[in-house]
Amino acid sequence: DGSRLAECVLPHAVALAQAFDAQVMLLQVVERSRPDVESQAIAPLDWYMRKSEAKAYLDEVAARLQEAGVRTEKTLLEGKAAERIIEFVQDQDVELILLSSHGRSGLSGWNISSVVQKVVLRVYTTVMLVRSYRPVTDDLMGLRYKRLMVPLNGSQRAECVLPLATQLANFHQCPLLLAHVVSKPEIPRHVPLTEEETKLREQLIEVNRRKGTQYLEKLKLRLPLGVQTRLLLSEHPAEALHKLVDEEEVDIVLLSAHG
Template identity: 30%
Template sequence: MKFKKILLPLDGSPLAEQAMAPAIRMAVDMSAEIVLLHVVVPLDIDLVLPEASLPQATKEAERYLAAISARFAPAGVNMTTAVVVDFNTATAVINCAKENDVDLIVMSSHGRSGLTRWRYGSVTARLLRQATCPVLVIPDQTDNEPFAFRRILLPLDGSDMAAQALEPAVALAQALSAELVLLRAAPLPFMVEELMTPERRIEQIEAEVCAKALAYLEQIKASLTAEHNLPVKTAAIIGSAADVIIDYANEHDVDLIVMNSHGRSGILLWTYGSVTEKVILGTDRATMVVRRKSPAFLRKHWT
């Protein structure tokens, strides 16, 4: 898998523009093109005087995107711009991605109004649920260090659904010369959590569960190492999936978490709204959500 075209929605704020640096880094390393998008959302006055306000807002948006493109021109990335008038920002982004055959949407977790506008609000939530390509959400950058993806975390739960995130994660690790970490959060059987279970027996079961999870990860690691010559690490930790992922990312300096929108239990477990949502809301790391493939795609490519 190769990301050939990256869509970057910008709302005119410095917060949203924080996604530029990682997007350009990825575009350079993957020889990709960047499409800069600004969505002009009509206001009430625009409906009364559309002949005056909307054309002016569109021209201002075009000048803004041209200035951004010129500012980052030294990076040598091919950039195109698009200005769309739409009442719904998320719909405009999704449609633009489809019309331009976009492989990846990159956007900041913050927008014009900081936490109240783009911080996993309606725009980001809809993109994560409905975009047909992966969505990479970049957190607020509080320091001036160059943005880099040195360590990529890929949580796997043993399902084909979750494993669909392998391909983009491997592609990124190769292009960015990053280390790939395969993580399995291993929950204990319900009966083990009961107070009546002896502590020694609990420890034994934990060891067995972790060993089984590691064996699964090591098998994937062997395949990746042989086929792609990637630096890969594995880890299996007892605990709930979201907590394990967030804690591991914080404790091991993970730069990017790559997850599928669905996992072992399909729509009931790893949908945005459960594990994936909890991770996105609970981490300050960049997070890429890969939308699950259709059953028809799975039958064609995984059987």
């Protein structure tokens, strides 16, 4: 969107384009008005200037990517950002969308911008989100991934990211971490569990832990060398995975939208 915050995706675009020999398509949408002033008309000269500035900005970013050896195309559209992004992705058969968590528009209650939220919910293709609070660098070729993580729940759908993750890990010569969370089963009760119920709960946890360990070991045998596994036990899987990301200093988390 022309902001430095949104440019945090550029080093990742280069790193991914190199790993998959892909072309990068730059897209900027110029909106005629802000949501809070929807009915306000824009002067023709101001509109012309905004479009000219956006085009010049896209040309400059494209030149930087091309200097980094990345095949690049650029497109400037008009209209509402989320809707035009989704239309462009569908028309061009885009395979991966790179978005910063927020840019000029700021954050929503979901810790991402409203535009990003709409795109993630409505587009049916792979999306990569980069947190905008990360420091922005002008060095587009210096990014090397050091650790990737794939959370898995045992389903084949969750495993759909593994080919992408293994190719990326191989290119960057970095470890791939497979994580599985065993959730503690909930037993709705208004009073404390009986001794028998507590014992049954612990037995179920142990069965799930053993099955989870076997599942990760089988996956490890199928995948290239450099794969590591982590089995977690938690009542809150999302929190456990967040903590693991921090502890293991993971660069990228790759996961399916659902399992």
